[in-house]
Amino acid sequence: MELETLRDLYVHELKDLYSAENQIIKALPKMAKATKNRQLASAFNQHLGQTRQQAKRLEKILKSHKESTRAPKCKGMEGLLEEGDSVIKEAEKDVRDAGLIAAAQRVEHYEMAGYGCARTYAQLLGDRAGARLLNTTLQEEGRTDKKLTTLAKSAINLRAKKQKKSSNGSNGVGNAISRIVRKLKRR
Numbered sequence: 001m002e003l004e005t006l007r008d009l010y011v012h013e014l015k016d017l018y019s020a021e022n023q024i025i026k027a028l029p030k031m032a033k034a035t036k037n038r039q040l041a042s043a044f045n046q047h048l049g050q051t052r053q054q055a056k057r058l059e060k061i062l063k064s065h066k067e068s069t070r071a072p073k074c075k076g077m078e079g080l081l082e083e084g085d086s087v088i089k090e091a092e093k094d095v096r097d098a099g100l101i102a103a104a105q106r107v108e109h110y111e112m113a114g115y116g117c118a119r120t121y122a123q124l125l126g127d128r129a130g131a132r133l134l135n136t137t138l139q140e141e142g143r144t145d146k147k148l149t150t151l152a153k154s155a156i157n158l159r160a161k162k163q164k165k166s167s168n169g170s171n172g173v174g175n176a177i178s179r180i181v182r183k184l185k186r187r
Contacts, residue, residue: 007065010121014062015071017114021055023074024107027081031104034088037097040151044104047144054137061122061130080107098160101152108145112138 003009028051032044062069084103091099115138122131 006121007125010118010125010127011062011065011067012071013114013118013121014058014067015069016074016076017111017118018055018058018062018069019071019074020077020111020114021051021058023077023081024051025055027084030088031084031100035097035100036093037151037156040097040100040156043144043147043151050140050144054140057133057137061127061133064127064129076110077107080110092163094156094159094163097156098152101148101156105145105148108141108148112141112145115141 003012025048028044028048032041032048035041035044059069080103083106084100087096087099087103115134119131119134119138122128122134
């Protein structure tokens, strides 16, 4: 697709956002499963439902312009989600949760930039309905970002700060045994 007009760019942005949302729909269950914190898992699961609605809004806007949802994969989102996957694989327990929040917030900020631009294009092109739908999603993304910040500041980052590195470089069975021994000594 050649981008000769603002409308072309608008449709391109909508399709890119649609691809991004569908990648997020696949990633959120993995993120929820990887977290140790129940509130964070709940936030990821709640955002999954919201993300599905956001994808439906994009379908509605594209349909109103007689456009399909087919487009190349959003490479920006693909890269952000790959970084999140590396946190899942490499980070330990509480540090993993802090890293998942950071990864999720990068995703939210990327989406907010895309939705903000698309909303502006919609307004300039006179697509009032599209602008309203895009603004709804933009507001949801902002609230999700704030919720993640609250979770990070209230508990998750503090727990990550307290996580100690074990002598073998991981917080596995050795740390669990040490905690049990300390509890038994207190009795």
